[in-house]
Amino acid sequence: MVLLQAVQIAKSFGAHKVFSGLSLTVQEGEKAGIVGVNGAGKSTLLKILTGHLAPDTGEVTRVRDLSLSYLAQGGGLDSEKSIWNEMLTVFTPLIDMEKQIRDMEKQMEDASPVDESVNRQLLENYDNLSALYKSRGGFTYEASIRSVLSGLKFSDMDLATPVNTLSGGQKTRLALARCLLGEPDLLILDEPTNYLDMDNLAWLEQYLQSYRGAVLVVSHDRYFLDALAKVIYELTPAGLTRYTGNYSAFIQQKAVLLEQQLKNYTRQQSEIARQEEFIRRNMAAKDTTKRAQSRLKSLEKMERLERPGQERRVALSFNVVRPSGMEVLKVQNLGVGYTDLTLAHGLDFQINRGERVALVGPNGIGKSTLLKTIAGLLPSLEGQVTLGSHVQIGYYDQEQQGLSGDKQVLHELWDRYPSLDEVDIRTVLGRFLFRGDEVKKYVRDLSGGEKSRLTLAALMLQKANLLLLDEPTNHLDLPAKEVLEEALDGYPGAILFVSHDRYFINKTATRVLELTTDGLSSYLGNYDYYLFKKSEREQLENENRCTSAEPAREESAEKKQYLQKKEEERQKRMRRRRVEDLEQAIADLEENISRLEAELFLPEVYQDYQACRKRQEEIEEARRQLNDHMEKWLSLVEG
Incomplete structure (x- = not known):
């Protein structure tokens, strides 16, 4: 069934045409992603689909009574309520229903036994409302809230904390939590992976993969789109093109x-x-x-074909002035942090020429601080950082604090490399998509993506042989990320980088360093191999814990076979006895349920609220036991 359909929609802001002639369909239960370069109009498209903007032409239709939740990009909650009370607002209809049930219980308690027809109607209404309350999650919504908040890293927080005291990132994660808890027919999410660390991302992927409703998501996270999407829409100046499959299938x-x-x-x-x-x-x-x-x-x-559009792409390449020695960086017993806060200590690792090392770990663990300490921007608290021979560091700051807001783009780069003439600087800026009068824009007026491109341009001209990159893919669109990956692939120096972009880590890393509260762990390979080896290690540790300290005695093959056969026969006998016991218990429970249901229609029962409620509770408990016994019986018979 089609939940939402857009037909030939167009949107302009003044003289600027954002897009025209776009058509899109979202099917029931479908998981679809929208990709495109920055400025293509993806967020504008979502606002039109959700009714927050009206299209200039075209039409958006939605199925009748469609429930829809929309997370805008950077759209955090702004509320004076506590975290817990804000999440409860999602379940207001259930909470109101619960109040109705309590009111009906009070009415039954105070009801006169004389008016049998009124009592019977009240009891019937009570049963119907209770069943509806249960079917809609009345007994589980608080557990759902705790589960989602835990998955989005709110479990360690005081849930009485007012929402308006949270950080911007926390407010965005909380807005995402509220969208998920609503369990609408259609979830429309604009960059939901922003502000999520790798644990959050893994949890969100699993949650959305098993989500029964449809999901339409705009994202630059290619790993996320690979795991979730079954359809990819690409938005370009030529229009909207639909591809079947995940992100990797779309690329092919x-x-x-x-x-x-x-x-x-x-x-x-x-x-x-x-x-x-x-x-x-x-x-x-x-x-x-x-x-x-x-x-x-x-x-x-003749209908003339247009030349296939060649996207404006960054032309990036990294080289070195002089190669370093084989040992590029050695860290010994290093402590990083600030005078009043130690984030990590006792860190030991080494990086050699040609290695591409990804540094991963939860937010706030000290990854960026470690990079700044190695770059010499922060003093170490203990231990030492030793650079190899002829090592020159190039540092990419995710916050771009090294940029001067009051400078024009041209002079920001030229002042760093005054030996180059203006033509050379303009040529480099042109490679990073700053052309014509764009080089006269002030740095403070640049978007996040433009600032990232300018920082990469300066880093490219530095020609350092050790790159320290702190979230280099933040604010970059997908084509720019791909160019960066290609440039780093051909780079002859060493790289230590921090990133939450798992696709980027997979493409770039030759080794993964995981920073935790226990220290550093090293894994050879990319991100997928790191996950595999980490899972393998955890499984081995669990097995070691479960293994008995007393060594097992060796037995002959014949004896093992005999004992195994005897054990199988014993298990069969036990299974037969268990099946017989369960069949008798199921028969007893079914008889008991029939008896209790018949008693509900006795005058001395339905006229007595307490007696009626007691029978209802006994019936529910008997049914629960019956379901439990039936599941066990099925598993034994089918096993």
Whole structure:
């Protein structure tokens, strides 16, 4: 069933056309992602789909009574309520229903036994409302709140904390929690992975994979889209194109489509050139003028294909002035933090030339602080950092604090490299998509993505042989991330980087360092291999804990086979006895339920609120036991 459909929608702001002719369909239970470069209009599209903006032309239709939740990009909650009370607002209808049930219980308690018809109707209404309350999660909504808050890292917080005292990132995570708790038919999320660490991301992926409703999400997180999406929509200046599959499938299909479009365009251009040459040679000749005119008319009517759009892409490459020695960086017993706060201590690791090391760990553990300490921007609390021979550090700051807001883009770069002339600086800025008058923009007026590109341009010109990168993919769109990955792949120096972008880590890292409260753990390989080895280690540790300290005595193969056969026979006998016991218990419970249900219609019961309630509780308990016994019986019979 189609939940939402947009047909030929267009939107402009003044003279600026954002997009036109876009069509999109969201099916029941579908998980779809929207990708595109920064500024393509993805957030605007979501606002139109959710009714927060009206399209200039076109139409958006939604199925009747569609429940929809929308998380805007950076859309944090602004509330004076506590965290817990704010989450309870999602379940206001259930809470109101619970109050009705309590009121009905009070009415039954105070009811006169004389009016049997009124009491019978009240009891029936009470049963119906109680069943509805239970089916809608009346007994589980508080557990759902705690589960979602735990998954989004609120479990360690005091849930009485007022929402308006939280940080921006926490408010955004709380807004996401409220969207998820509503369990709508359609979730529309704009960059939901912002402000989430890797544990949060893994939890959100699992939650949404098993989510029964449909999900439409805008995201730059390719790992997230690979795990969740079954459909990808790409928004470009040419329109909205639908691809079936996850992000990796989209990349493959897009490459095939682009290749075919280019072939068609090239073939048509060759045909046009051939026809134009024929017309040129034959138009003036008396015998062939009509043929030439006929071909000219055909050529004029031909629907011309546009050259497949080549996206404006950053042209990035990293090189070094001078290679370093084999040992690039050695950290010994290092403590990092601030005078009043130690974030990590006793850190030991080494990085060699050519290594690409990803530093991962929960937010606040000290990853960025460690990079700043190695870069010399912060003093170490203990231990030492030793650089190898001829090592030159290039540091990328995720906050871009090194940029001067009162400078123009041109002079921000030129002042750092005054030996270059203006043409060289403009050429470099052009490679990073700053062209024409864009180089005269003031740094303070740049977007997050533009500041990231400017910082990367300065880093490229530095030609350092050790790169310390702190969240380099933040604010970059997908094409820019891909260019950065390609540039780092060909870089001859060493890299130590912090990133929450798991796709980027997978493509770039040759080793993963995990920073926890217990210290550093090293894993050779990329992010997927790190997850595999970490899971393997945890499983091994669990097995070691469960293994008995007393060594098992060796037994002969024949004895083992005999004992195994005897054990299997014993298990079969036990299973038969258990099945018989369960069948008898099920029969007893079914008889008991029938007896209790019949008693509900006795005058001395339905006229007595306490007796009626007691029978209802006994019936519910008997049914619970019956379901439990039936599940056990099925598992034994089928096993």
